[in-house]
Amino acid sequence: MAGLLRGVVRTAAVAGTATAVSNRVSRRQAGRWAQQEGPPAEQQSAPPPPPQPVAPASAAVPIADEMSSRIDQLKELGALKEQGILTEAEFAEQKSRILGT
Incomplete structure (x- = not known):
């Protein structure tokens, strides 16, 4: 055994x-x-650089529209103040409301 x-x-x-x-x-x-x-082919050539991130155009448009809308509102407020329709206090109140402060 x-x-x-x-x-x-x-x-x-x-x-x-x-x-x-x-x-x-x-x-x-x-x-x-x-x-x-x-x-190997991987080592012979450098890999291509990663693509640059691109902000979606649809997201940029509403922000730009909102900003131009605020600017237009502030211009109208300024014109109303110059014409004497709004007082300094009313102007400041409306301005802070538009700017969100």
């Missing part, structure tokens, strides 16, 4: 060693072939 166990262990050791050597040889050969072929 001991002889049988010894034979099985020896066979496993030989098979394991053979597998390890075979894998090492395969990896070495693959490395040599890769060197002969040159660097």
Whole structure:
């Protein structure tokens, strides 16, 4: 029985060693072939730069419209104040309401 166990262990050791050597040889050969072929295409050229983020035009338009609307309202308030229709206090109150302060 001991002889049988010894034979099985020896066979496993030989098979394991053979597998390890075979894998090492395969990896070495693959490395040599890769060197002969040159660097992979990924390494030959630099990757393109990432695209620049672009703000959606639809988001910019309402903001611009809102800003021009506020400016127009402030101009109208200024004109009403110059004409004497609004007092300084009324002008300041309406101005702060439009500007949200």
